[in-house]
Amino acid sequence: MNIREEVVTVLREIGFRDDELTDDTVLAADLGIDSTELVEIVVALEQHFGIRIDMDEEGAFKTFGDLVACADRLMCVREG
Amino acid sequence: MSADQAVTALERAVRSLGAAEQSPGPPPGLGVDVVDVRRLRAAVLRRGDALADRLLTPTERELCRGRSGRYRVQCLAGRVAAKEAVRKTLGAHGEGLGWQDVEIGRGARGEPVPRLSERAERALRDAGLSRLRLSISHEAEVAVAVAMAVPAAD
16 A cells, blocks of 8 residues: 555645645645644545544644654554 | 635734734733634535534533534534634644644533633643633624633733
């Protein structure tokens, strides 16, 4: 599974374009994502990957790359 | 003023508060937040209970349970706005606080009562603030909350 492509798919379903999503894309400044939208993205990632993202981790997501790194790490843990 | 205009104007006000937070100095002691109810309703429909479970504490979920779907989403929107408003009163001291760190209860007259987790209480103290007050207002498509705290010495 290509985690990055899967995260792009999740955000595309929420309404973002592929060309907006690079690793250094800043969620707030570049995509206009506020805290409420970020929660939906986090829940969407949880549901898509079947993972649980810690509440405290949510506040540390600043870039698209942070989302990919988190999903990648949690999927590695899940798959052992 | 339409709901869209109200959202735009209030978000502009919130951004200006955010800019002030980045400058050195005391925390604002004042926070405002606006939630677009339609957008939140759409997100709830897409994600189900998992979204509210992340945003609300168990006590808040109980407060927002039952009655109509319209009531539930208004209740959720008001609490989301209130939590954000409270966090903004803390400025940089509020960074790292999550949705579960601020609970919006209900007083005897129906007024919103903010309750803070241990670390949120610590953030309030570290910010030199006390006596947190809160007001929430709803329209069909918009929820707005204003929070205020005063310097602890006052």
